[in-house]
Amino acid sequence: MTMTEPAASPVQRTPSRKSVLMCRPEHFTVSYRINPWMHPEDPTSTATAVAQWEVLYRTYLDLGFDVQLIDPVEGLPDMVYAANGGFVLDGKAYGASFTYAERQPEGPAYMDWFAAQGYEVHRPVEVNEGEGDFLLVGDVILAGQGFRSASNSHQELASIFGREVVSLQLVNPSFYHLDTAIAVLDDGRGTAPANIAYLPAAFDEPSLEILRERYPDAILVTEEDAAVLGLNSFSDGYNVVIASRAKDFERQLRERGYNPIGVDLSELLLGGGGVKCCTLELRR
Incomplete structure (x- = not known):
């Protein structure tokens, strides 16, 4: 009788303690249209947005995260999408300079917060939208371009942080920020190597070649899951907070040894944001 070899055990995942803003x-509402998700003619509920956001906030606290809060500013309904407020690494904060006039006042608001917390603030020369387009994966910063952040901001980013910056071209308007098309699953600081999940259809072929070469073990996410911003998630290396409707992504994460935690941010999706959009990582 031929013995069947046991299935390989998943990699041992180790959570790390995160600090986030x-x-x-x-003040959430959808009163203008600057991305394909936004429809000002449709009703939105600020109360529902707050209630859903509170679940995400409590989830992070339950995971032991250090959660900092910035005061919302009246008239800036998209300020909830904190990831766009800058990029923070090594005690430095590279501020955001938004593409659209409706969001431009958010940049100074976040930079004032960074300065008050003792970060070394670098005011941007180039147009960029923070962690929306800049993702740290190990020692490398993946940087998106094509819809929001200008390619010149990638050079500015590299000069500030002294890290390798890898430019990726986004080609699908529905995934206009890098954090809607890539999820950082392991940042390389735990026991597992740095790794990601991504939506292939969001990138041009040269960018896909880069991703395939650098992350051969990446999770490839379906367009159905990406369409509910399933990739717009946040991981501590073991727990991965994702959109509750991203069921196949949830399945793949479990198979790889992660602990997916689904939350419903459907009201904030009306503004084009999800879990990661609401989460700016603070790295001292």
């Missing part, structure tokens, strides 16, 4: 959506 969030902004309560007290």
